[in-house]
Amino acid sequence: MEFAHSAKAADYIQRVGDFIRAEIEPVEAEYLRAVHANSGHPYTVPPVMEELKAKAREQGLWNLFLPDETHGAGLTNVEYAPLAELMGRSPMASEVFNCSAPDTGNMEVLHLYGSAEQKQKWLEPLLRGEIRSVFCMTEPEVASSDATNMAATAVVKDDQIVLNGRKWFSSGIGHPNCRVAIFMGLTDPDAPRYAQHSMVLVPLSTPGVNIERMLPVFGRHDEPFGHGEVTFTDVRLPLDAVIAGPGRGFEIAQGRLGPGRIHHCMRLIGLAERCLDLACKRATQRVAFGKPLADLGGNRERIAKARIAINQARLLVLYTAWKLDTEGLQGARSEVSQIKVVVPNVATDVIDMAIQLHGAAGVTDDYPLAAAYTGARSLRLADGPDEVHLHLVARQELKAYAQ
Template structure:
């Protein structure tokens, strides 16, 4: 691997990092107050920042067809965006919209792209992904019980999904629903993905789910019921039975994006910890000189840098050799990076004392986000199993 970023990437990285530092982070307090006053509305500052970012060409950087960036070239930009929970949407690079746009770009028909991809790329609408279900262990996606059954020229959807991130956003207009189509087909050809306009009859948002007491407004994590939802058969993405194929294509780059954003969040937590440790005094000394805090800061620095190298290697291998050859590395980063981030953020909270658990600092929200990512896109145990199976396969007789 060549660890030097090309000149164009260095320029973009400087511009993104500067925008996050000078425009996005200073807006966080006003954004939080606006959300507290009206939780399920988009604060005006978001659209203002989006307009500024787009005017500077800092828009849709995640999608190679739009930006010309490879996965490994986009990775440091995702890290810079990860410093602030506001930043990804400001650059139109926020999950789950990025994954849904990738699906539509790679697998969508021309009509599907015209109707949904274009307004998503323009940042005019938001979307959600409906896969996880409350009544089955969704870590094994073959357990999915919600159905997507063809009926002449229509597809009929039934079932309940939950933890559909982004469902509460006032601009959420479409969801991608994954459901069981043919239980007699081969294991990974049983499910289909369907585009569902949110205003379709039979679609009911039951509630927004709290995550560690937070609703992550205005995005939210929704529970939604589909009751005899009928759509034209051309709402199916790529054809019946291709849901697993699409899901795997969606999750490869997306996991790199998640992990690099989380590294950016860990970097910010470490910075806050260092500022606190050098300015706060207890027992006559700066916190940095008390109780092994120097070693904790050093351990955090080492852990972040190790995680970054692992993710960049994964991104490079994904670009060079494709998804099938990078399955172990993708699962490795999905286990390693959230664990690292949790450790760093926890250390930063400890140095801030009680204040670290409030919203006066971004650490409590950062901890909740990092902990959630040990489950999102598959729990640690699923990814550890993938790594172990691939490793043991090399040595089985």
């Protein structure tokens, strides 16, 4: 593995970093105040977001996650990873560059598996940043850590696909520009285990789709994106709304998850870096009992361990990105699960340390730490809980010892 950035990646790192420092950081606090001032659904997005998106697109800092040069920057996973880290430092940066989840994963699905009509109708406006999207998979009535438990249905009837079920933690559905969902449901319970489910494109205006409520996470609603509980009641769509055809849901899901977890983890590393930076500033500037906080209670060791943990996590994610680039998901399956366990845990520990150094201020919204903790802790559950990924890593490790 080559540790030096390619010339192309280095150029983007410089330009994205400069844009974040010059354009995003000066308006971030004002943007967040405006967003939280209207916390009731439907949420609102301050006009500055569209202004920043236009500037980013003009500068060629757009759809950076897509390896396809026709629509994106043509970067590998290794090249995109440090850009995701930079974006992770700000809660608004990913949207500015049109690199937000779940849109990135949904765009990859449509790019790889969508029909020409599906691409024209949904992928093109997503690529232009005109609309947002949501992925509806997790369900409240079953243990969604095992996706084969899915109870929602997507049944073929004549020339239609009919959807019924209840989804929740449908992240992004609260955004005022969210227009389409990718719904995953059971189509044929008698088919082989991983050929039973389908993915369906669902315009949110379709009769039978209802957002029942927006779910709080640690008391926060994560405006303007939000996490919704959504019911689908006899939702009828033409068969051409099915992505790649009935029964291919799991195949598509596997192709979606590898790069997406690189993105999630590198954004979290950027978030951890920002929180460590805040912790160091607090530790050196705040005085108690006649000494800077850095010289009290083992805080130097805590800061040192945070630096080591972040660096270790970053190297593991970059190694995983390299394996994805060189061997594909099959060759990097264990590593993809490893980073999904390691990085949220590291980020949570670092953020918790930073909160402790800030005292009571750390749990307020005067600092980004409380929101950061909510996001990092939640990612120990999103895209599969730690236990599922640890099981996969152990299974891969034990293969060589099978009798």
